[in-house]
Amino acid sequence: MSKSICVLPCNGLDKCAGDLSRRVALQLAQSEEVALICPVLLNQNRSRYEKDLEAGDLTVIDGCNTRCASKLAGDLEIAIKEKVNVSEVAKALNIKLGVEIREDEQTQTVVSAVLEKINSSAADQAASEFIEPESIDYNTFSHGKFIFKVPKANYYFNENDCWVTVSGNIARVGVSDYVQQNLSDILYVDPPEIGQEFEQFDDLGSIESGKAVFEIIAPASGTVVAVNTGLNDAPELVNESPYEKGWLVEVQLTDFAEDQDLLHDCPAYFEFLQRKVAEIDV
Amino acid sequence: MSESTFMGVERDRIDWSPRIDFTKCNDCMECVKFCPHQVFEVDENAKPKLKVKNPNNCVVFCRACSKTCGPDAITFPDKAKTTKMIKAIRKAEKEASTNE
Numbered sequence: 001m002s003k004s005i006c007v008l009p010c011n012g013l014d015k016c017a018g019d020l021s022r023r024v025a026l027q028l029a030q031s032e033e034v035a036l037i038c039p040v041l042l043n044q045n046r047s048r049y050e051k052d053l054e055a056g057d058l059t060v061i062d063g064c065n066t067r068c069a070s071k072l073a074g075d076l077e078i079a080i081k082e083k084v085n086v087s088e089v090a091k092a093l094n095i096k097l098g099v100e101i102r103e104d105e106q107t108q109t110v111v112s113a114v115l116e117k118i119n120s121s122a123a124d125q126a127a128s129e130f131i132e133p134e135s136i137d138y139n140t141f142s143h144g145k146f147i148f149k150v151p152k153a154n155y156y157f158n159e160n161d162c163w164v165t166v167s168g169n170i171a172r173v174g175v176s177d178y179v180q181q182n183l184s185d186i187l188y189v190d191p192p193e194i195g196q197e198f199e200q201f202d203d204l205g206s207i208e209s210g211k212a213v214f215e216i217i218a219p220a221s222g223t224v225v226a227v228n229t230g231l232n233d234a235p236e237l238v239n240e241s242p243y244e245k246g247w248l249v250e251v252q253l254t255d256f257a258e259d260q261d262l263l264h265d266c267p268a269y270f271e272f273l274q275r276k277v278a279e280i281d282v
Numbered sequence: 283m284s285e286s287t288f289m290g291v292e293r294d295r296i297d298w299s300p301r302i303d304f305t306k307c308n309d310c311m312e313c314v315k316f317c318p319h320q321v322f323e324v325d326e327n328a329k330p331k332l333k334v335k336n337p338n339n340c341v342v343f344c345r346a347c348s349k350t351c352g353p354d355a356i357t358f359p360d361k362a363k364t365t366k367m368i369k370a371i372r373k374a375e376k377e378a379s380t381n382e
């Protein structure tokens with residue numbers, strides 16, 4: 001039977017974080033459903049894993065922020081279903097990994113936490129209270145061979161090209177058409193944790209293409225109530241529908257009236273974007 | 283590019299750019315590769331090689347390059363304070379323009 005999950009770990013085996021990635025991967029590989037992918041062999045000859053990658057979703061384990069494993073997947077344009085970063089998990093636990101490889105209680109704690117994160121990622125979330133508008137009208141402008149869309153009303157933008165729109169009791173956050181076009185094919189969406197409280201201009205997860213990583217910068221302050229699980233299987237929705245189906249996070253806003261002071265409404269963002277595109281010359 | 287602004291406030295009045303801790307920096311230049319805004323400069327003959335050459339090119343509230351930094355050598359000014367300051371400048375300017 002073919003495997004349904006492929007695990008691609010970090011290759012920094014001579015350092016602590018890489019060694020922990022290896023330990024996590026080996027534990028995961030004990031399951032029948034998991035195929036282990038060696039980053040070196042994958043890089044040399046992708047075809048040897050073609051079957052596994054077709055049959056299964058890819059989980060990436062990065063040792064540190066250099067993110068070699070993610071980058072490798074990005075370079076080969078393999079969609080990442082899930083990923084964890086060992087150093088970030090350790091940091092959240094207040095554990096310093098250092099360089100030396102060690103087998104002790106602390107590193108074991110990190111290994112368990114990473115495993116838990118991988119197993120529990122499908123966190124429960126309540127049914128959405130967001131009322132999707134029936135249709136949205138757009139303004140467009142073109143620059144060279146690019147055409148940019150901005151909704152005509154009801155969306156608010158920060159100058160970091162992230163939007164927020166309110167409907168019902170709840171708001172949604174996403175990225176503008178400009179971000180989507182800049183990144184081109186989006187391969188992975190790294191959502192924030194449900195329940196996380198954040199302030200305006202805090203990080204709210206990231207999205208990633210083969211070209212770059214884009215950090216979502218919160219347009220307003222609030223609490224994460226849901227994430228768009230539809231993007232797990234179809235991150236390309238962010239490309240196809242950045243303002244609607246490709247929304248990223250659902251949030252309960254804290255003080256939108258106050259936050260609006262540092263946001264553009266649709267016509268203002270439309271102008272801002274025209275200026276920006278003209279200046280950068282995409 | 284002197285007319286660059288953030289929410290109507292001149293960019294050079296906003297203090298936002300990466301701060302490098304050179305005791306941690308290992309010259310990997312990942313941050314330079316990552317940032318598309320020519321914020322950094324590399325001088326192979328200088329010590330340290332890395333320099334924050336154009337701090338005002340940095341996108342206000344962006345912190346993205348710090349995520350690429352393995353040794354965690356990049357920090358930023360306090361976000362809440364920066365936000366407050368921008369709001370205060372905007373308010374003062376609004377008042378000044380209505381008082382004319």
Ligand code: SF4
Nearest residue numbers: 307308310311313351
């Ligand atoms: S990414 Fe970090 S370590 Fe590398 S050059 Fe930049 S500041 Fe230094």
Ligand code: SF4
Nearest residue numbers: 317321340341344347
């Ligand atoms: S924070 Fe963003 S814009 Fe500023 S230097 Fe880093 S990557 Fe460039």
